[in-house]
Amino acid sequence: MSKNNPVIIVIEDDPPIRRFLRTGLSAQGFTVFEADTGKQGIVEAGVRKPDLVILDLGLPDMDGVEVIKAIRNWSTLPIIILSARSNDQSKIDALDVGADDYLTKPFSIGELLARIRVALRHRARPLEQLQNNVFTTANLKIDLTNRLVSLDNREIHLTPIQYRLLSVLVKHAGKVLTHQQILKEVWGPSYQENAHYLRIYMSQLRHKLEADPTQPQFLLTESGVGYRFKV
């Protein structure tokens, strides 16, 4: 189990999907362990010391959210969930309890590999763009110590809330954050219902940071779920 051979646990009850995941992931040099129930998955996750878990939300024996909670009890390892298309809420629930990313079926192996790489990179070296507490991506620079944001080396003035919002997103760069998670971190637990606050501030941020707010480069919307800072 070297760094070159990361271990992935696939918790999925559908054999054909397990089969193509096993083939696809093994071909990319991952060591794959499979589980077809939630319980077995939790056991495998405990035993195999995985680097990442791929979890299907529609398991026969237990709710995927419960699986995530069980794993989160003892580990922060990245969890990517697979969900059926018509089930936004379970996806959000899963992200809220700590899943890192999601994919909607059907998906291509390419998409999955991209997500896996982002997640693993995070785990290995959290925020590689972060040096000396300064986050840099493309032409955007965020100095978390001095609370300075600059674009193309020109300083951008942000209000305290705008800055707080940006810093929350940047700290979890690459990861999907649900509306609830962001609201809680930026405004506090009593603002959970005010999702429109978040949208208005996000729009303000985009106008300040994005070249074209309708084709954002950094601040991406995860439709119906939340936001993600693209890295």
Added chain:
Amino acid sequence: MNAERPDPDELLARVERENAKARRGRLKIFFGAAAGVGKTYAMLLAARERRAENLDVLVGLVETHGRKETQALLEGLEVLPSRVIDYKGAKLYEFDIDAALKRRPAIILVDELAHTNAPGSRHPKRWQDIHELLEAGIDVYTALNVQHLESLNDDIGHISGIRVWETVPDTVFEDANEIELVDLPPDELLVRLKEGKVYVPHQAQHALDHFFRKGNLIALRELALRQTASRVDAQMLNYRDDHAIRDVWQVNERILICIGSNALAERLVRAGKRLATGLRAEWIVAYVETPQLQRMSAEKRDGVLRILRLAEQLGAETVTLSAPEIGQALIRFARERNINKIVLGKPSRRGWRRWLMGSVVDVLISNAHNINIYLLGSPLRSERGDPHAELALIRKGPLPGLRQRIPARTQKRYKGYIWAVAVTILSTVVGDMVFGQLELANLVMLYLLGVVYIATRFGRGPSILASVLGVGVFDFMFVQPYYSFSVADSQFLITLLAMLVVAIVISNLMVNVRSQAKVASHRERRAAVLYAMSKDLAASQTEMDVVRTAVRHLETEFSSRNVILFPNKNGRMVYPGQKPLAESLLGADLSVAQWVFDHNEMAGQGTNTLPGAAAIYFPFQNEDKVLGVLALLPVNLRRVFLPEQQKLLETFLRQIGQAIARIRFAEQAKLTHTQIEAERLRNSLLSAISHDLRTPLATIIGSASTLAENNGQLPPPDRLDLCRAIIDEAERMSSLINNILDMARLDAGALELNRQWHPVEEIIGTVLTLLQKKLADRQVRVNLPPGIPMLYADSVMIEQVLINLLENAARYTPPGSPLEINTEVAKRAVKITVADHGPGIPKGQEERLFEKFYQTRHEAAQSGVGLGLAICRAIVQVHGGKIYARNRQTGGAEFTFVLPIDQPPPVIEK
């Protein structure tokens, strides 16, 4: 032609009558001349025989009056318990019709056909109970004395000096299937009476002693025998008709009975009934309402109404004609209806008055050819005895529930007399001024002018006063000798007389003209009311509209509270589910309504069924099918039961029935249409799915199997090609299935909108990010002016709309051509447009594009199922917006959806 052949129409009518009779129960009447002849005994004997034949016999109600022989016969027969009614402290035992209907025996015995039920019973009369039993298919045995027959009631009253009020319509007797005469010679009856075997109520002892005189009994017996014989005769005739025995075809007789408002009316009706029965003819009772008669008091009009109802009960058709002159109206009606006999009362005007003013009889005789006229004389004053007895029916007071009309226009009259004096004074003043310059004859004209004016405005009384005053003053002031009433020149007497006559004639004419105008305006108003309602009914689109329209119009016309009740699926009447109108009647009696609905007859206050109910209940129907029941609570019953009003109400009911039926048909048609549409959709769905899912599947299976078969032998570029094909086709299938599922969810209405506030820019941004790859080769220009408000919408769904529109644009326009997304603020809405530079939409298909499974180019390689735009429309519609497509003037198509902003966007608290 064979003259022996029976008239087919008549035969058909007979067959129908027989069929109706066959379904009904059979009625057997034990018929006797007087109480005590043994009807009940005979009836029980017959019942025991039936019982012995193992038939299900039930004694509904039998009065044994404690007679042992009769009592003994009851043994072994099942007796239905009586219904006990508490009436003002007294306990009354009544026949329990509901229990009888529930028990449903084959034969039921109900004594005393003419009995009047206690107040609060379903029907006022027992014969009506029996009618209902027969309708329910139960055979009935009953007993009846001859004096209770409606048409003989009058005669027997004359013979015996005792008039009974409990009468049975002759039709009941005539429609009975069997009449069994129970006969006992008068002497024997008298013996039984002495032995105490005849039940005599104590208080009526004296009257009955008078009644049971031998002479009376002989007369009654004769009447009973004759009645039975005439029935046998009628049966014989029927039999001969059936078997075509008649040599001479009987001409279809139609008799017209004309009644007035006088005491003769009732006698005329009874006489007409006898004549009609004797001739086996149809008979019609007509009442002509002339302007003079319209001025009659309300009580007298009620009297006429009562007589008309009596006639109906005796089996006549009744009409009320409205005309200025009785004779002409009767002739016109008689011609229209092919009447060949007219019965009317002897003219009341005699001697010179008849000669001067004419009489109806004279008009009829000189104008009605081929019509026989029968005159019924009024009894001589001395013969009549108590003239009030004759009037009894008319005098019986207003119809039940009819209230007296009070407002008299005394004030107006009073005013008329003042005017008469004033006008005379004015004429005198003017006359005095011009006196000497004009001839006296012209001065008279001044007064005449005044009289004419008064006559036209105030009617007879004031105009006569004006003429008398005028004559007096004229004589006093202007005729020599002046200031004296004596007349020097006798020629002025003629002037005076002429003035008086002119005054009276003109005022009479005016009064007639005015009341005719009133009649005409009444009629016009009725026509207008009817027109207004039919117009409103025609405009009604739903059953509720019809009901509301009807309730409102009924209120206007009849000053009544109304409610229209419909049965539920199980045929039980239920209260309407909608909110009541101000004009609605609340608390209608559902059980009465149910009875009306089941029997298709009216009931309630003022009718023969359940008269205790507060409201009147009418069934309304369309083509024989009863649709519902109107419950109507009038302020004044007269407004409903006056003949013309009743006709109006019938027309109303017919119209309501038709309107309801029309709407039900329309709904049925719509439902059928929807079903056809659904069927069509299902078919296109099937063909679309089978085509569009199979095509990619063919590619996938073909490519995958190629890969599997030629494992390792295919050059890598080919393998990659096949894999790409599989991926592309699978993605195509995936989006197809998504669309189908989306549509299914939208169609099922199971969708819950997750509406939140979203900046338009974010929605567009999300979509463009998602479609990055598909739109990679195109320039997408986003026109987003500042100040576009946020949308309150389900973002995922609105994104879906944009995605579908953009994908469509990409699919149907040349690769690389630019696309535009424009947003603008409309009135309380946001407008988002996706525009392209493609070939545009074929003319006339802008609307059809949004239909399910619609494609502009069939079989196009790039086609989807044709659901994308239908989904867009459904989504926009659930958001309360609209979507449309059109061609741009600069070329290309544009699809626009407008989302309303119906509440202010949220503000951020600082």
